[in-house]
Amino acid sequence: MSTGYNFAYLDEQTKRMLRRAILKxxxxxxxxxxxxxxxxxxxxxxxxxxxQVTAAVIGADDRLKVIDQGAxxxxxxxxxxxxxxxxxxxxxxxxxxxxxxxxxRHRIPETPLSEGQIMVYQVPIPEPLRWLEPRETETRKxxxxxxxxxMHVKLYEDIARFGHIATTYDYPVLVGGRYLMRPSPxxxxxxxxxxxxxxxxxxxxxxxxxxxxxxxxxSVKSLDxxxxxxxxxxxDQACALCGSTESFLDEVVTDDQGGRMYVCSDSDYCGERxxxxxx
Amino acid sequence: xxxLAPQTGLLPGFNDPVADSQKMFRAVLEAMSRPxxxxxxxxxxxxxxxxxxxxxxxxxxxxxxxxxxxxxxxxRQPAAIDYVRFHCGCPLVEAPDQAGFALVTDAKSMPPLxxxxxxxxxxxDRSTTVIVQVPHLDGGEAWxxxxxxxxxQAILAAGQLPSAFKAWVQDNHALFPxxxxxxxxxxxQLAGLPRSTLLEG
Numbered sequence: 018m019s020t021g022y023n024f025a026y027l028d029e030q031t032k033r034m035l036r037r038a039i040l041k042x043x044x045x046x047x048x049x050x051x052x053x054x055x056x057x058x059x060x061x062x063x064x065x066x067x068x069q070v071t072a073a074v075i076g077a078d079d080r081l082k083v084i085d086q087g088a089x090x091x092x093x094x095x096x097x098x099x100x101x102x103x104x105x106x107x108x109x110x111x112x113x114x115x116x117x118x119x120x121x122r123h124r125i126p127e128t129p130l131s132e133g134q135i136m137v138y139q140v141p142i143p144e145p146l147r148w149l150e151p152r153e154t155e156t157r158k159x160x161x162x163x164x165x166x167x168m169h170v171k172l173y174e175d176i177a178r179f180g181h182i183a184t185t186y187d188y189p190v191l192v193g194g195r196y197l198m199r200p201s202p203x204x205x206x207x208x209x210x211x212x213x214x215x216x217x218x219x220x221x222x223x224x225x226x227x228x229x230x231x232x233x234x235x236s237v238k239s240l241d242x243x244x245x246x247x248x249x250x251x252x253d254q255a256c257a258l259c260g261s262t263e264s265f266l267d268e269v270v271t272d273d274q275g276g277r278m279y280v281c282s283d284s285d286y287c288g289e290r291x292x293x294x295x296x
Numbered sequence: 297x298x299x300l301a302p303q304t305g306l307l308p309g310f311n312d313p314v315a316d317s318q319k320m321f322r323a324v325l326e327a328m329s330r331p332x333x334x335x336x337x338x339x340x341x342x343x344x345x346x347x348x349x350x351x352x353x354x355x356x357x358x359x360x361x362x363x364x365x366x367x368x369x370x371x372r373q374p375a376a377i378d379y380v381r382f383h384c385g386c387p388l389v390e391a392p393d394q395a396g397f398a399l400v401t402d403a404k405s406m407p408p409l410x411x412x413x414x415x416x417x418x419x420x421d422r423s424t425t426v427i428v429q430v431p432h433l434d435g436g437e438a439w440x441x442x443x444x445x446x447x448x449q450a451i452l453a454a455g456q457l458p459s460a461f462k463a464w465v466q467d468n469h470a471l472f473p474x475x476x477x478x479x480x481x482x483x484x485q486l487a488g489l490p491r492s493t494l495l496e497g
Contacts, residue, residue, distance in 0.1 A: 024314045033360050036321045037396075040358075041421040043328045044477045044490035046444045050421045074325070076318045161417035193444050193492065195473065215447075217329045232329040232445035232492075 018106035025072040025105040031055055035073035035228070039219060042230035047196030048160070049143050049227040057223065064097055065223025067120050067139035074135060074219070075101065075118055080108045082116035087124035087265065087282035094122075111285050123186075125207040127264045127286040130216035132233065138201040140222035143229065145189045145199040165197045168240060176245055185250065191238045192231055200237075206249045206265045211237040254279040259290035305375065307342050309356050309383040316341075320357035324479065327488035332441045332450030334433050334485050344375035346401045350481035351429045352379070355399065358425075359384040363396035366412075366424070370402035398426045403457050409464040412476045420473040423491075430454045433482045437462070440496040441489075449496070452487055454480045466495050 023029065031053070038052040057065040075081065081101050085093040089111040097120060098109045110116050113128040120137040130136065146156045149167045159165065168189055175183045188205035192198045200211060201220060211218065211231060218231040231237060241247035255262045257278040264286055266279040281287035310316035319338040327335045343352035359365055365386040367376065380386060389395050392411045400406045406428070415423035430436075436455035439462065468475040468491055475491030 024318075029314060029317065030360055033317070033358060034362065036325075037358060037363070037425075038421070040324060040328050040425070040477070041423075043325065043445075044492060045420050045473050046492060048420060048473060074322070076322060077315060157418045217325070230329075234447045235444035 019103045022104045024077075025075055025101065026058075027055065027069065027072045031069075032073045035069055038228045039070065039073060039230065042219070042228050043217070043232050045196070046231055046235050047192030047198040047229060049222075049229045051226055052228050054223045054226040058100075059096070061224040062141065063093060064120070064122060064139040066221030066225075066228070067122070067137050067223075068097060068100065068221075069223060070137045070219050070221035070228060071097075071101065071118060071120050072105075074137070075105055075107055077105070077107065079117045080110050080115055082110050082113065082119045082285075083121070084119065084124055084126065084283075084285075085122045086267075087126070088284040090284060112289075113285050123202050123204075124265070124282060125203055125210045127261075127281070127283045128289075130210075130214055132215040134216040136214075136216050136218045138203075138218065138220045140199065140201045140220045140225070140227070143199055143220065143222040143225050143227040145197045160196060163195060165191075165240075168197060169242075172240060172242070176242070182241070182245060182247075188247075189240050191240060193235050194238075197240075198229060198231075198237075204250070204265055205239065205247075208237070208239045208247070209249065213237075252279060256281045256287060259287045259294070261287070261290060306378055306382055307344050307375075310339060310341055310353075313356075316353075317357045320353050323486060324354065324357070324488065327479065327486050328445075328477070328490055329488075330445045330450075331443065331489055331493040332439075332446065332452040332487060334487050337484055337486055340484065344379040345373060346370055346429075347376055347379075347399070348401075348429050348481055348483055350484065350486050351399060351401070351427055354427050354479060354481060354486070355380055355397070356383055359386045359397050361385045361387070364389045364394055366390075366392045366395035366398040368398075368400045368402055368406060370405070371399055392424065395424045398424050400426060400428045403428050403430060403461075406458060408460065409468045409476050409478075414468075414471060414476060415474045417474065420475070423474065423476050425477045425479065427479045427481055428454075428457070429481045431456055431482065433480060433485055433487050439465075441493050442496055443493040445490075446493070452480075452489065454482070454487065462495060465489065469494055 083094040083098040085091040113126040239247040264281040340349035412424035432455040438453040441450040478489040
């Protein structure tokens with residue numbers, strides 16, 4: 018563990034500010050609470066929001082898992098895990114079941130989450146209406162009035178143009194029947210896992226300075242239409258390594274002859290299945 | 297700290313401010329994300345009269361110079377005022393609707409919840425978090441809770457609250473997303489009642 022830093026890098030006043038924002042976020046599910054985002058020792062876009070939320074939440078008894086696109090062994094995941102091992106001295110793990118805090122970029126683990134676990138999402142753009150209305154004053158008013166017609170129009174235009182809703186990731190959800198929320202760029206495949214999850218879900222956007230939350234057992238409904246119900250993507254293939262037909266698959270190009278394989282994006286889930294199969 | 301104590305009567309705060317604040321915050325996070333759940337307080341500092349140790353720990357963990365604090369008249373005693381001024385440095389306000397945090401030590405004579413800052417439609421997060429000190433969390437009138445954080449239903453039976461309190465909580469919920477959030481501080485235990493929680497019956 019590195020010396021010369023406060024526990025978990027941030028100073029105590031910053032952590033208190035973050036903690037107050039997190040508590041308000043939990044009390045108003047889906048609402049984006051502004052907070053004083055600090056400069057972190059890594060650039061925006063690498064998970065500064067998620068790291069600040071994790072730093073405010075984590076304690077010496079926690080066990081941290083960090084995933085990037087589902088994998089524990091990618092650059093972003095490895096550096097963030099090492100950051101907290103060094104500045105907070107916390108135990109780390111790659112096992113979803115063993116983790117008390119899971120920081121994630123762009124995936125929710127395949128292994129079902131349990132009560133007492135905290136998911137921390139790294140969020141690039143927290144405002145679901147931002148590409149439809151660039152003015153913060155206006156989007157804030159739209160949230161205040163629960164005026165989400167613009168998003169329905171956007172989804173409708175998808176149907177008019179493509180015959181189906183073409184949004185495949187960062188698919189907008191309605192939290193607790195009130196606030197429209199961006200689930201961060203997770204594939205829409207993961208959206209159903211957010212609904213009534215036993216785990217607490219926290220979202221941090223560092224550059225945009227927003228924190229929001231979904232408490233456990235809270236309804237998270239993906240927007241859709243009666244005649245165009247929400248659907249998740251399916252694959253014709255199974256995972257080439259573990260044979261799973263239920264997980265989210267990444268397409269991996271293996272040579273320049275058009276060879277490719279499909280493997281689970283969740284490295285812990287895939288590894289566990291292969292271990293069970295004795296490979 | 298200990299050298300100061302005999303002369304001023306000022307009580308010490310957390311033994312380990314970093315770890316104790318974090319543990320206390322996690323207890324509050326548990327209480328707020330699972331309304332009605334009775335959470336055991338992980339740290340119990342020596343509290344100045346008339347605060348109980350859980351209420352003192354909540355203030356130490358969450359309040360600072362950014363959060364105006366409202367103390368109810370019963371809590372406005374030199375020992376308590378010195379304690380929060382010294383350890384948290386928070387400004388003390390006279391009007392409950394200017395407070396980021398409010399501490400109610402004598403619930404029987406507390407103002408209605410609508411007297412606190414309720415937030416605005418645009419910024420509902422700016423509302424007051426009201427800490428209510430109660431003698432116990434079971435044995436009062438049992439309320440059935442529903443809403444985010446509750447799987448089926450939860451029961452909370454905080455004791456010795458004003459008779460109108462239940463109606464205040466229901467009115468507060470009706471304002472959602474505006475409204476105050478409540479934390480009950482009982483001896484050794486705490487429970488949360490955010491604005492999102494619906495009281496049934």
